[in-house]
Amino acid sequence: xxxxxxxxxxxxxxxxxxxxxxxxxxxxxxxxxxxxxxxxxxxxxxxxxxxxxxxxxxxxxxxxxxxxxxxxxxxxxxxxxxxxxxxxxxxxxxxxxxxxxxxxxxxxxxxxxxxxxxxxxxxxxxxxxxxxxxxxxxxxxxxxxxxxxxxxxxxxxxxxxxxxxxxxxxxxxxxxxxxxxxxxxxxxxxxxxxxxxxxxxxxxxxxxxxxxxxxxxxxxxxxxxxxxxxxxx
Amino acid sequence: xxxxxxxxxxxxxxxxxxxxxxxxxxxxxxxxxxxxxxxxxxxxxxxxxxxxxxxxxxxxxxxxxxxxxxxxxxxxxxxxxxxxxxxxxxxxxxxxxxxxxxxxxxxxxxxxxxxxxxxxxxxxxxxxxxxxxxxxxxxxxxxxxxxxxxxxxxxxxxxxxxxxxxxxxxxxxxxxxxxxxxxxxxxxxxxxxxxxxxxxxxxxxxxxxxxxxxxxxxxxxxxxxxxxxxxxx
Amino acid sequence: xxxxxxxxxxxxxxxxxxxxxxxxxxxxxxxxxxxxxxxxxxxxxxxxxxxxxxxxxxxxxxxxxxxxxxxxxxxxxxxxxxxxxxxxxxxxxxxxxxxxxxxxxxxxxxxxxxxxxxxxxxxxxxxxxxxxxxxxxxxxxxxxxxxxxxxxxxxxxxxxxxxxxxxxxxxxxxxxxxxxxxxxxxxxxxxxxxxxxxxxxxxxxxxxxxxxxxxx
Amino acid sequence: xxxxxxxxxxxxxxxxxxxxxxxxxxxxxxxxxxxxxxxxxxxxxxxxxxxxxxxxxxxxxxxxxxxxxxxxxxxxxxxxxxxxxxxxxxxxxxxxxxxxxxxxxxxxxxxxxxxxxxxxxxxxxxxxxxxxxxxxxxxxxxxxxxxxxxxxxxxxxxxxxxxxxxxxxxxxxxxxxxxxxxxxxxxxxxxxxxxxxxxxxxxxxxxxxxxxxxxx
Numbered sequence: 056x057x058x059x060x061x062x063x064x065x066x067x068x069x070x071x072x073x074x075x076x077x078x079x080x081x082x083x084x085x086x087x088x089x090x091x092x093x094x095x096x097x098x099x100x101x102x103x104x105x106x107x108x109x110x111x112x113x114x115x116x117x118x119x120x121x122x123x124x125x126x127x128x129x130x131x132x133x134x135x136x137x138x139x140x141x142x143x144x145x146x147x148x149x150x151x152x153x154x155x156x157x158x159x160x161x162x163x164x165x166x167x168x169x170x171x172x173x174x175x176x177x178x179x180x181x182x183x184x185x186x187x188x189x190x191x192x193x194x195x196x197x198x199x200x201x202x203x204x205x206x207x208x209x210x211x212x213x214x215x216x217x218x219x220x221x222x223x224x225x226x227x228x229x230x231x232x233x234x235x236x237x238x239x240x241x242x243x244x245x246x247x248x249x250x251x252x253x254x255x256x257x258x259x260x261x262x263x264x265x266x267x268x269x270x271x272x273x274x275x276x277x278x279x280x281x282x283x284x285x286x287x288x
Numbered sequence: 289x290x291x292x293x294x295x296x297x298x299x300x301x302x303x304x305x306x307x308x309x310x311x312x313x314x315x316x317x318x319x320x321x322x323x324x325x326x327x328x329x330x331x332x333x334x335x336x337x338x339x340x341x342x343x344x345x346x347x348x349x350x351x352x353x354x355x356x357x358x359x360x361x362x363x364x365x366x367x368x369x370x371x372x373x374x375x376x377x378x379x380x381x382x383x384x385x386x387x388x389x390x391x392x393x394x395x396x397x398x399x400x401x402x403x404x405x406x407x408x409x410x411x412x413x414x415x416x417x418x419x420x421x422x423x424x425x426x427x428x429x430x431x432x433x434x435x436x437x438x439x440x441x442x443x444x445x446x447x448x449x450x451x452x453x454x455x456x457x458x459x460x461x462x463x464x465x466x467x468x469x470x471x472x473x474x475x476x477x478x479x480x481x482x483x484x485x486x487x488x489x490x491x492x493x494x495x496x497x498x499x500x501x502x503x504x505x506x507x508x509x510x511x512x513x514x515x516x517x518x519x520x521x
Numbered sequence: 522x523x524x525x526x527x528x529x530x531x532x533x534x535x536x537x538x539x540x541x542x543x544x545x546x547x548x549x550x551x552x553x554x555x556x557x558x559x560x561x562x563x564x565x566x567x568x569x570x571x572x573x574x575x576x577x578x579x580x581x582x583x584x585x586x587x588x589x590x591x592x593x594x595x596x597x598x599x600x601x602x603x604x605x606x607x608x609x610x611x612x613x614x615x616x617x618x619x620x621x622x623x624x625x626x627x628x629x630x631x632x633x634x635x636x637x638x639x640x641x642x643x644x645x646x647x648x649x650x651x652x653x654x655x656x657x658x659x660x661x662x663x664x665x666x667x668x669x670x671x672x673x674x675x676x677x678x679x680x681x682x683x684x685x686x687x688x689x690x691x692x693x694x695x696x697x698x699x700x701x702x703x704x705x706x707x708x709x710x711x712x713x714x715x716x717x718x719x720x721x722x723x724x725x726x727x728x729x730x731x732x733x734x735x736x737x
Numbered sequence: 738x739x740x741x742x743x744x745x746x747x748x749x750x751x752x753x754x755x756x757x758x759x760x761x762x763x764x765x766x767x768x769x770x771x772x773x774x775x776x777x778x779x780x781x782x783x784x785x786x787x788x789x790x791x792x793x794x795x796x797x798x799x800x801x802x803x804x805x806x807x808x809x810x811x812x813x814x815x816x817x818x819x820x821x822x823x824x825x826x827x828x829x830x831x832x833x834x835x836x837x838x839x840x841x842x843x844x845x846x847x848x849x850x851x852x853x854x855x856x857x858x859x860x861x862x863x864x865x866x867x868x869x870x871x872x873x874x875x876x877x878x879x880x881x882x883x884x885x886x887x888x889x890x891x892x893x894x895x896x897x898x899x900x901x902x903x904x905x906x907x908x909x910x911x912x913x914x915x916x917x918x919x920x921x922x923x924x925x926x927x928x929x930x931x932x933x934x935x936x937x938x939x940x941x942x943x944x945x946x947x948x949x950x951x952x953x
Contacts, residue, residue: 367643
């Protein structure tokens with residue numbers, strides 16, 4: 056069992072137009088940069104993306120947006136990307152905003168074989184419009200459905216050839232849950248180790264969820280808001 | 289912040305008759321032995337237990353059963369305990385059997401603020417009787433509700449005084465999910481370390497879920513079915 | 522070969538390299554002994570383990586390392602441990618390629634009964650209902666009939682169901698039977714079995730396209 | 738003290754030893770600067786971190802270590818990292834004692850609007866809807882009125898809601914106001930505020946039991 060692919064482009068060879076693609080990351084942290092770059096280079100069209108954010112102008116998912124590859128997007132916060140708004144207003148991109156916890160749980164449900172669940176988030180707001188709302192013990196909950204994808208492009212820290220993954224600090228974010236919810240999960244990792252080197256009690260994503268692994272080529276990790284002690288930014 | 293209690297008895301001081309109590313473990317593996325012993329010694333009555341199994345005669349949860357403390361039980365497999373059957377037939381104990389994955393997910397949902405979800409397990413069986421069954425994409429799913437408890441008695445490997453926990457091998461089982469679903473989670477652990485000694489990327493149960501920690505006094509861990517290479521038992 | 526060995530050996534042929542497989546208690550557990558040389562199959566145990574290894578050497582048993590049958594086992598390089606909730610999320614989400622389990626009864630619709638006999642001791646379903654409802658493929662590996670010769674493959678299960686329309690294939694010492702929308706198709710015969718014998722020990726109609734090939 | 742400092746300082750008085758707290762972006766983030774000496778408060782950041790430390794020393798910033806405001810932060814002894822799903826399970830499950838966040842509008846029912854202004858740039862609600870629907874206690878920490886002096890505390894929110902009947906307490910530079918079934922109760926006045934001034938800058942009736950005590 057060897058899930059390691061030589062390059063991001065190889066791992067994405069069967070990504071076709073119209074695919075639904077989850078992309079890990081929170082802001083610019085824990086984003087699979089090489090896989091995004093390779094997707095842009097490949098030029099797939101009409102993609103349906105699911106990702107918490109939309110990168111920023113010129114970085115992360117912003118690159119896919121600028122390449123005109125995205126037909127629809129589900130996310131929770133897109134405030135850093137001006138182009139997105141123009142495209143939404145022009146009717147060129149179908150945007151669905153969903154509470155961040157609901158997004159995470161819909162993906163978790165998709166990966167866990169749960170077609171729908173109830174959450175209090177968004178009850179009594181426009182998020183609940185058109186959805187079933189039900190009371191449990193006197194509180195209102197919104198029914199939300201599981202999300203799955205054709206591909207999940209995720210970022211991890213270390214992997215073995217069986218696809219077992221661990222993550223580093225807050226770069227974990229949406230990556231492990233997206234890994235579980237796609238037909239083909241591709242992990243971009245900083246280091247590849249031998250099976251058995253990762254502590255079996257500490258592996259976050261078991262290899263069963265991971266179909267392909269590529270080694271990150273060492274792009275610069277970007278910091279979106281540099282804040283330091285003493286009030287500096 | 290110091291969640292360490294001197295003894296299991298101290299940690300259980302406010303366990304009252306009629307409480308709902310989750311108890312971790314799968315078979316005799318990863319069972320909080322000291323906490324069970326202290327509960328038996330305390331002599332609380334009319335408890336509502338939630339645990340995958342019911343121990344075996346004379347061991348684990350079997351001790352609480354034999355002490356006549358249990359009024360009702362929710363679990364998935366009780367085949368190792370003869371007394372339980374007699375009590376159920378005699379109407380002295382109300383037993384609810386539920387699929388193991390549904391049990392785990394109901395507890396997870398309870399801890400995650402999800403009042404109900406849909407699962408395919410048990411559709412078309414007696415498990416679905418009296419429950420809402422709904423089709424999603426042509427398949428039948430049963431609606432199951434989240435479970436919470438007043439107390440969760442769990443077993444972990446290592447803890448720090450903030451209640452962060454890691455587990456050892458398959459002794460993890462139901463323990464981390466029960467930790468999330470109770471008003472008062474008490475963890476019995478083999479080792480206590482300083483905050484910062486547990487790898488922040490590898491902690492399985494964040495301290496926010498754990499209210500009390502007690503040090504395991506070194507009961508003998510029991511093996512239910514000893515199997516060895518060469519066919520020996 | 523005794524019946525159990527025939528069943529386990531034949532069931533092992535359903536494995537493929539790289540498969541993630543959950544094996545039930547009893548005959549299904551034996552399937553692990555017949556994984557073909559050079560094939561990598563990862564065993565999932567629903568109590569929270571991916572990568573179940575063989576039984577330990579005597580004296581090295583670890584009470585914290587058991588399979589879903591509560592037997593002491595070992596880990597392999599690449600083993601992962603996780604919680605029961607994560608384990609069943611994995612199962613329910615369809616990530617396990619194949620689930621092989623025993624049965625008391627199977628019927629022509631693929632209904633399966635393997636957890637409860639009314640009037641007998643209360644045991645519980647454990648993880649069986651989750652496994653059959655969710656694995657990508659469900660194989661029943663069992664002896665063809667009861668010890669007294671009564672059929673276990675029926676027109677309709679009479680025992681409480683574990684799952685409805687969940688079984689893909691039935692493997693016994695006498696036959697390989699596939700569940701299809703048209704009914705049960707006899708696909709293979711056991712080493713010494715005849716079509717008549719299989720028909721006699723089966724409680725529902727079988728679709729037979731002669732000649733039926735042998736298992737081995 | 739400027740308005741932001743008054744608000745953050747007063748909000749910090751709502752903290753208790755051992756609390757797990759989620760702080761929103763802006764003024765709520767400043768609350769961390771006023772945790773009383775000797776009190777241990779653990780900060781949860783919804784991107785997947787429990788135990789947020791101060792900003793890093795210049796030169797030690799780690800791109801893999803940010804808070805929900807996407808600012809570089811540090812860890813403390815006992816920090817834990819987890820996924821977004823686990824983070825919101827923690828939030829939704831009511832395990833966070835207190836959530837302090839900003840608002841555009843709050844009304845007498847405790848309805849909160851803080852994510853969208855029709856006609857302005859599309860941003861999204863991020864985790865705010867989950868936080869307000871689920872934390873055990875929700876405090877709004879905001880300036881009492883808009884820069885042009887228009888009330889933000891209203892009879893009924895006019896902007897799209899983040900949550901309905903979710904706010905427990907409103908803390909501004911002028912007042913501490915509790916949301917009760919009877920309406921909004923003025924509980925404290927800011928350092929230089931008067932009841933009349935607060936009434937003038939509030940768009941709905943306030944219940945006032947004189948004398949109203951001072952914040953500090």
